[in-house]
Amino acid sequence: MSEKVVLLNSVGKDDRGYYIIHSPSRWSQGVRDLSSWFAYYPWELAYSSSLLKKYTDYKVKLLDPCLNRWDKHQTLQAVLEEEPHWLVIESSTRTINENLWVAKQVKKEINTRLIFVGQHPSVYPEKMLAQGIDYVLYGEYEYTLLELLLRRSPENVPGVYPNPPRPLLDFSQLPWPEDEDIPRIRYGMPGEPSSEYLEIQAYASRGCMGDCKFCVCRNIYYRKKSWRPRDVNDVVEEIKYLKHKYPEMEGIFFDEEAHNTSKDFITQLSRKIIKAGFNNLKYEAMCDIRFLDEQILQAMRTAGYYKIRFGIETADPKCGEKIGKKIDIPRTIRLLRFSKKIGLKTYATFMFGLPGADFNIERKNINLMEFLIKEGLLDNVQISIVTPLPGTPFYYW
């Protein structure tokens, strides 16, 4: 009889009653008020699920306590009902205590073997092992998990702590992410604070060419600059599959790190979307403004993109330098004006409390935001109070 593997996203409600918005390769946060809550599709776990289902005989089940807003007791109950031989949990620092509690209870009750992955375990593997976790897979973990569960001796599997790191995977070779255990459409939650339409979260590339000191995926998951696109034909095939399976789907949110890193890629993808007749859908994408120009923006708009998201973070170039982000405000304003001219909505992120930011610099940030909003150049503004996450250079600053 084949063994069972449960892939578990973080608990969805912490011990203090906060609902968790979990995006472990970026950041995780808790909100008290459900009107501020939404759910990220747990994409690395979902890719792992697809790989295990495709290449192994394990019975595999993806569970998402965040989507279901389960606290640790409800999460434990759901896992125990599955009676897994293996439990894989992706955790960030935000909910590591609750996730460890669940894992230890499961081990105590049914002697399940425990694998921890994600930001916090990658940074503190010894602490995890000392707590009774059997394996810690650090960094980008999908193929590490596959190889480990294919029963290669752990000491021979790169990426299993304390072995050497695994080379970054070829993103174009991954199967599409899991869509059986949890329908991907369930993560479409139109309206603030999520997307405007009933959109499915999808990924046309992985990684980015940025160097932000606060960034978890850049510094912990991928450990270097790297941008890895998929074949644009395969991306369009995935859109076709999703639209066929979920006719109610209104669009796609390309929620990778930097959708537009290659001009050639984004131009080709836009053309393929139009050719396949899917430019009647609504697309939004996480972008890197350094690689946007008027031509790309126009191509995206023609293909049905309605919104671009990108980080400005600070109005002060010196602050930008300190966090590894090159800031060019005049160019940003020019591109925002063009975006608005062609009917593309804009969503920008800002950070308060950056290294070196004093009252005057924060005032400058507010002035810039006020200006952009008054000029009608930004539709959404996301403001974060900086939270250094363990494992990023920013944490040790």
Ligand code: SF4
């Ligand atoms: S642009 Fe910066 S924050 Fe965004 S994914 Fe790249 S390194 Fe991370």
